[in-house]
Amino acid sequence: MATVIDPQHDSDASPSAAEANADLKAQIEATTPWNDSGQSGKFGHQLAMAIAVVGPFLGFVSLIACCWIYGSMNAFYLALLIGGWVLSGLGITIGFHRLLSHRSFDSFRWVKAMWMAFGALAVEGSPIMWCAIHRKHHQFSDLFGDPHSPRLHGNGWWNAVRGFTYAHTGWLFSGLWRSVDSEKYVPDLLEDKLLVAVDKVYYLWVLASLAIPAAIAGIVMQSWMAVWLGFLWGGLARIFLTHHITWSINSICHIFGSREFEAGDESRNNLLFGILGHGEGWHNNHHAFPTSARHGLRWWQFDLSWYIIRTMQMVGLAWDVRTPSARAQESKRLSCS
Ligand SMILES: [Zn+2]
Ligand SMILES: [Zn+2]
Numbered sequence: 001m002a003t004v005i006d007p008q009h010d011s012d013a014s015p016s017a018a019e020a021n022a023d024l025k026a027q028i029e030a031t032t033p034w035n036d037s038g039q040s041g042k043f044g045h046q047l048a049m050a051i052a053v054v055g056p057f058l059g060f061v062s063l064i065a066c067c068w069i070y071g072s073m074n075a076f077y078l079a080l081l082i083g084g085w086v087l088s089g090l091g092i093t094i095g096f097h098r099l100l101s102h103r104s105f106d107s108f109r110w111v112k113a114m115w116m117a118f119g120a121l122a123v124e125g126s127p128i129m130w131c132a133i134h135r136k137h138h139q140f141s142d143l144f145g146d147p148h149s150p151r152l153h154g155n156g157w158w159n160a161v162r163g164f165t166y167a168h169t170g171w172l173f174s175g176l177w178r179s180v181d182s183e184k185y186v187p188d189l190l191e192d193k194l195l196v197a198v199d200k201v202y203y204l205w206v207l208a209s210l211a212i213p214a215a216i217a218g219i220v221m222q223s224w225m226a227v228w229l230g231f232l233w234g235g236l237a238r239i240f241l242t243h244h245i246t247w248s249i250n251s252i253c254h255i256f257g258s259r260e261f262e263a264g265d266e267s268r269n270n271l272l273f274g275i276l277g278h279g280e281g282w283h284n285n286h287h288a289f290p291t292s293a294r295h296g297l298r299w300w301q302f303d304l305s306w307y308i309i310r311t312m313q314m315v316g317l318a319w320d321v322r323t324p325s326a327r328a329q330e331s332k333r334l335s336c337s
Pocket of ligand 1: 141250
């Protein structure tokens, strides 16, 4: 049985590296504008962040509205867009994240492979590499070594914007995809030949991700224009939407929102991305209890991924489903929450 990194407890950082990280983190904490105690540049920072966060979504909704008026968008293409987003998004949240990265529940190998394939349709990179990078994120969360922390770019609003853009998309251009040690981070996934096989044909999933909505639209609407619009709305636009929601978990959910638990990092619970991210926006809960299959720990914290995992459990498709006990939650609850 391969050794698996437990991101919550295991760290290969030496004590001196950990101390250096802690010192640096304390310095950043003391001076960054989003820190509650630091006021300098707060308005400018928040305005820039608000534009960066809300802008692409407003632009996207406006594009849909415009195209609706001019006839290149309608209820059918909207259903294609939303259906594809929910299915591939759940492939990321249930498949890549809770099942494969954190092993928060177990299932049949074919079920694992199926969720992995749905996740691959989101076009967020090789599934096995995605999981390796994600385990590394938990191991070094908001410390040097974290692949996509928004918290490590220094003081002032401009550096805060740099940190945000790096966490959101910038890190994707860093070459990290090629350098993460998958033997170290995901030996358990590499042992499963079926999962490796699904991963190996990743580029076929990318092609399928674009071809399937185009084909569905062509068959239903019986025109070449429909093939093109199916490709645009069900393919490219849906990938855009899913990408920005996933990336927002890395950027926004380490900056904006509330903290209910001590997680040892700057993760936040964010209602908007709890809803848009199929439950992933309850990110402080998740960092406090990384192996929990349930992220929305309160009844009102909407967590679509958890409802589906719970349903899978009830029909015998999921077992060893892990959730934190009430005592475990109490032990990490922050006194102010
Ligand atoms: Zn995180
Ligand atoms: Zn995680």
